[in-house]
Amino acid sequence: MIALLKRDLALAVRAGGGFGLGVAFFLILCALVPFGVGPETSALRPIAPGILWVGALLSCLLSLDRIFALDHEDGSLDLLATAPIPLEGAVAVKALAHWVTTGLPLIAAAPLFGILLHLPGQAVPWLIASLLIGTPALSMLGAFGAAITVGLRRGGLLLSLLVLPLYIPTLIFGTEIVRRGMEQGSTATPLLFLAGITAGVLALVPFAAAAALRVNLR
Amino acid sequence: MIALLKRDLALAVRAGGGFGLGVAFFLILCALVPFGVGPETSALRPIAPGILWVGALLSCLLSLDRIFALDHEDGSLDLLATAPIPLEGAVAVKALAHWVTTGLPLIAAAPLFGILLHLPGQAVPWLIASLLIGTPALSMLGAFGAAITVGLRRGGLLLSLLVLPLYIPTLIFGTEIVRRGMEQGSTATPLLFLAGITAGVLALVPFAAAAALRVNLR
Amino acid sequence: MSLLAVHDLAVSRGGLRTVEGVSFTLRGGEALILRGPNGIGKTTLLRTVAGLQPPTEGGVEMAEDAVAYAAHADGLKAALTVTENLRFWSAVFGGGPVGPALAAMDLAALADRPAAALSAGQKRRLGLARLMVTGRPLWVLDEPTVSLDADSVARFASVVRAHLAGGGAALMATHIDLGLDEARVLDLTPYRARPGRAVRPAGFNEAFA
Amino acid sequence: MSLLAVHDLAVSRGGLRTVEGVSFTLRGGEALILRGPNGIGKTTLLRTVAGLQPPTEGGVEMAEDAVAYAAHADGLKAALTVTENLRFWSAVFGGGPVGPALAAMDLAALADRPAAALSAGQKRRLGLARLMVTGRPLWVLDEPTVSLDADSVARFASVVRAHLAGGGAALMATHIDLGLDEARVLDLTPYRARPGRAVRPAGFNEAFA
Amino acid sequence: MSIWEYANPVKFMRTSGAILPWAAGAAAICTTGGLLWGFLTPEDYKQGSTVKIVFLHVPAAMMAINIWVMMLAASLIWLIRRHHVSALAAKAAAPVGAVMTLIALATGAVWGQPMWGTWWEWDPRLTSFLILLLFYIGYMALWSAIDDPDSAADLTGVLCLVGSVFAILSRYAVLFWNQGLHQGASLSVAPGERMSAVYRYPLYLTMLGFFLLFLTLLLIRTRTEIRRRRLAALQAREMRA
Amino acid sequence: MIELGKYAGTVLAAYGVSLALLAGLVWQSIVANARARRDLERQEKNG
Ligand code: HEM
Ligand SMILES: Nc1ncnc2c1ncn2[C@@H]1O[C@H](COP(=O)(O)OP(=O)(O)OP(=O)(O)O)[C@@H](O)[C@H]1O
Ligand SMILES: Nc1ncnc2c1ncn2[C@@H]1O[C@H](COP(=O)(O)OP(=O)(O)OP(=O)(O)O)[C@@H](O)[C@H]1O
Ligand SMILES: [Mg+2]
Numbered sequence A, B: 001m002i003a004l005l006k007r008d009l010a011l012a013v014r015a016g017g018g019f020g021l022g023v024a025f026f027l028i029l030c031a032l033v034p035f036g037v038g039p040e041t042s043a044l045r046p047i048a049p050g051i052l053w054v055g056a057l058l059s060c061l062l063s064l065d066r067i068f069a070l071d072h073e074d075g076s077l078d079l080l081a082t083a084p085i086p087l088e089g090a091v092a093v094k095a096l097a098h099w100v101t102t103g104l105p106l107i108a109a110a111p112l113f114g115i116l117l118h119l120p121g122q123a124v125p126w127l128i129a130s131l132l133i134g135t136p137a138l139s140m141l142g143a144f145g146a147a148i149t150v151g152l153r154r155g156g157l158l159l160s161l162l163v164l165p166l167y168i169p170t171l172i173f174g175t176e177i178v179r180r181g182m183e184q185g186s187t188a189t190p191l192l193f194l195a196g197i198t199a200g201v202l203a204l205v206p207f208a209a210a211a212a213l214r215v216n217l218r
Numbered sequence C, D: 001m002s003l004l005a006v007h008d009l010a011v012s013r014g015g016l017r018t019v020e021g022v023s024f025t026l027r028g029g030e031a032l033i034l035r036g037p038n039g040i041g042k043t044t045l046l047r048t049v050a051g052l053q054p055p056t057e058g059g060v061e062m063a064e065d066a067v068a069y070a071a072h073a074d075g076l077k078a079a080l081t082v083t084e085n086l087r088f089w090s091a092v093f094g095g096g097p098v099g100p101a102l103a104a105m106d107l108a109a110l111a112d113r114p115a116a117a118l119s120a121g122q123k124r125r126l127g128l129a130r131l132m133v134t135g136r137p138l139w140v141l142d143e144p145t146v147s148l149d150a151d152s153v154a155r156f157a158s159v160v161r162a163h164l165a166g167g168g169a170a171l172m173a174t175h176i177d178l179g180l181d182e183a184r185v186l187d188l189t190p191y192r193a194r195p196g197r198a199v200r201p202a203g204f205n206e207a208f209a
Numbered sequence E: 001m002s003i004w005e006y007a008n009p010v011k012f013m014r015t016s017g018a019i020l021p022w023a024a025g026a027a028a029i030c031t032t033g034g035l036l037w038g039f040l041t042p043e044d045y046k047q048g049s050t051v052k053i054v055f056l057h058v059p060a061a062m063m064a065i066n067i068w069v070m071m072l073a074a075s076l077i078w079l080i081r082r083h084h085v086s087a088l089a090a091k092a093a094a095p096v097g098a099v100m101t102l103i104a105l106a107t108g109a110v111w112g113q114p115m116w117g118t119w120w121e122w123d124p125r126l127t128s129f130l131i132l133l134l135f136y137i138g139y140m141a142l143w144s145a146i147d148d149p150d151s152a153a154d155l156t157g158v159l160c161l162v163g164s165v166f167a168i169l170s171r172y173a174v175l176f177w178n179q180g181l182h183q184g185a186s187l188s189v190a191p192g193e194r195m196s197a198v199y200r201y202p203l204y205l206t207m208l209g210f211f212l213l214f215l216t217l218l219l220i221r222t223r224t225e226i227r228r229r230r231l232a233a234l235q236a237r238e239m240r241a
Numbered sequence F: 001m002i003e004l005g006k007y008a009g010t011v012l013a014a015y016g017v018s019l020a021l022l023a024g025l026v027w028q029s030i031v032a033n034a035r036a037r038r039d040l041e042r043q044e045k046n047g
């Protein structure tokens, strides 16, 4: 399984863009919103937590189809399914690789983009904390969606549709943390909920995803 | 060329989701924003034009890769390139088909979603007008991006990266129209600019897109 | 009258020449079969003749809009029926009616079936039927009989014969026997590009080739 | 000791049975070649044996983690080198060293080349080298010699012979001659599923079959 | 002998190899000299010591734009005359331009904190630079995504062309966007003419230094690209043989 | 040492970031060039 993780990371680095493209897309989203809503701090600051979270979520979303589709096309998935590692483990490892290549760079870049949206400084630690806790769930749920749509031609939009509703709880609690952090409020409750969601997702979704994969390999 | 348009429309209807998925994605985005920024009218109203335009733009974006990728995979593009219709014409027709299947439903749905975001009634005609004038440019620029990335495996994220910066002027003038319409201001100037951009794009970009396609068919 | 004249043609793929120095002409009523081992450049040559990529050297002369190209990918839409697929290509090429083409490739019984529900061989037959509705005189075919059974190969040969009899011409690449004894055969093996042969510093960019 | 026992197996694809009533056993040191026309269900049968899809009827008996499957898609990553590709699969299967496998398939000279820069035949050889590092006794191979030239086919045959000599077994589907005269051959044509034959209303779901 | 001779890779390698040490030396001298000189200038009465940032900020901003123009020219030469070296030069220039844009943005942001009290303001000029950065990123991403070098050169060339038009369009759109809402006058940067000579001469020196630095990096990176191309061609040839 | 006054952090940060970026770019260019030269020489010697 460590070999699988290492390979997925190596591929993301070599194939180019594994790390960079998601962040670049995030940057563009953060830059587009002010064009839409206007450049004033008073307009941007209240929506900054929401925009940052939605942006991270969409960047994550757009790279989901890479989780399994490439391995499906070149037959690696067939071989992994016959390998002596449990498919659940493979799913978890691939979600982890996705998180490392997409989630982590997003988290690193988010404070920077927060500046663009005039996010106040005291909210930045909460932004990082909420993303750190929340994005693993995004990757894992995304892996589930990718597993469901892996056989479909151009399943991209369908994948988004399936996965976005699953993202809503994470999004709500994530932005709530940042908003409360911005207003110096108490962040304990949403943090707890967010951590709970992530823990639950990480514990259970690999099984669902592996089951979906098995169906699609048939 | 009419045959091509008819076929593309028929395919969008039959394959399912051509019309619906984009609107569904738009709906989800518009529904996510109140979760992100809070449900108060005072928070939502000023950003409504921007969110609606950004949402329309992203929904448009996610269906772009269908413009050429499927035809490339099954060889239709090779055949179209040897057909007695100019490739520029084929590009324009395919962009038109994309607009009819994606842009038009978005325009029809936008006023409805405007309600979700508390867009005031007097802005709705301007929203529709700006989308009507602006979205054809989005489809055409998208066709250009799709033509550039058509040969690439999983070019989705790259396509977004290339196309989004090209969307900036359209987005700026589009939201400006709606914002001014909302505030009962004069919308003539941005309307004029938007129309100018769309006209220029429709006149010139098909050539660039056809050139890119030819390179990719080589 | 010659439908196609190829002089001293060199083609490249991925920045490297595959074959060079190929010359032939094709008149109405003639068929030419290209042979050669895997990877020698048959597909590349055919795509160049079809105008899908530029020649590296030499020239391809033919009337405009004379060529109909058919390769492995048949340009079929899984969601459309057999007739709809064919009718679309007929409309695009401004070609003939679809009925005779369906009949010639024994597809009449399948006319209303969506292309998704065809077997590989049936799909291939539909792809070949498309040639007949283009109304083009020069057929450029890349391994046309892949996945066809013996009956269909014979049917295909008779369609090509009818096309030649009507003044058309055909240029084909194949590894197997098509049963077209009247066709000339050109083995590409002697034309394999040798790296050293190109006059090196002649052009600006030859340092890469 | 039998490595694989298949009794009265029926497999389906796209909701329709392809072959049914297939039975055979395979002991260590034995090879079985499946033959049959296109579309009869060879690929489906092999995937069932490899455990990638459930049998419709009948059973497949073998030890757990005994099978190594190789099909048209080789599971190679274009961005990784030959050695890296092989080492990855070796690590996943907990198998042996990659050196002998590279040598056996004549890939040593290409060891540091990214898989993207391999020709189709070289890719195929790498896909077959993967079998050797899995350390699995039962090889299930779907058209293993596609796009291999004559030399490589001979090399492949000798690798399979060595595998058999080491107590392994191989189940292969192919259309061409592999030069493995000691292998048994099973023609699937007589087992083609006949729609009427299945006992229809036995289970709830048979109404669709 | 025409200027196009230098578009021959072999000729280019020879000539650039001869120029390179001189360009590198001059770049090192001018850049470090100018920056040191600039660093030693007295404080501005209004901006304090932050005025020293101008010696990084302005040359970087200038080069960020100039490099894009150079890429556009090189792309056009490739598209029209099909000289590989110019396509490779455009490819080689892009990362340099992106870094220059980043420097301009970073120094501007750091500078903005004490001057305007904010790291980032959606001022038209700053916004245009952000957009320029996006174009650089897209351009580089496209290069790295396409395997076939000639197709990559063609497609990135077309993208550079269309992108340039839209970069200019965006600039005007941004001006329009920020006019009705936000008075940018208080934020507008001081014109160079008003700068006193104490700052002007070191500024000129660093500008020259940055240009020479760009030239040096461009030559090195183009040589790298040519070597990579040649290596790929040799490997492909060996593979096919 | 030059006196930077109350803006010392700002100025040093600006210089630090910029010089780091430039140094990274120069370093990457040189390393990539050396590697390309080495690979090419090895290829030309072998092939
Ligand atoms: C991220 C923020 C910033 C960006 C992207 C930016 C960008 C630019 C650009 C594009 C130029 C023009 C260079 C040329 O065309 O020659 C420029 C010049 C200049 N900037 Fe900035 N700037 C930023 C922030 C600042 C700040 C905060 C200040 C100081 C208060 C400042 C002061 C100057 C000065 C003094 C010039 C030179 C004047 C001139 O040549 O016109 N900039 N900047
Ligand atoms: N996209 C590509 N990039 C680089 N090289 C390629 C590419 N496609 C094909 N080639 C190489 O170009 C050469 C010619 O390929 P081509 O497809 O023309 O051969 P062919 O004669 O049609 O072979 P086959 O009999 O297998 O169809 C081959 O050596 C192949 O490896
Ligand atoms: N995805 C699918 N949906 C429905 N039917 C399918 C699908 N894939 C294959 N089939 C059908 O199932 C049958 C068996 O296919 P299979 O691939 O097992 O044949 P095969 O014996 O391996 O043929 P070949 O010699 O061409 O490899 C064929 O008739 C085929 O048309
Ligand atoms: Mg071929």
Ligand SMILES: [Mg+2]
Pocket (backbone or CB within 6 Å): D042, D043, D044, D142
């Ligand atoms: Mg098969």
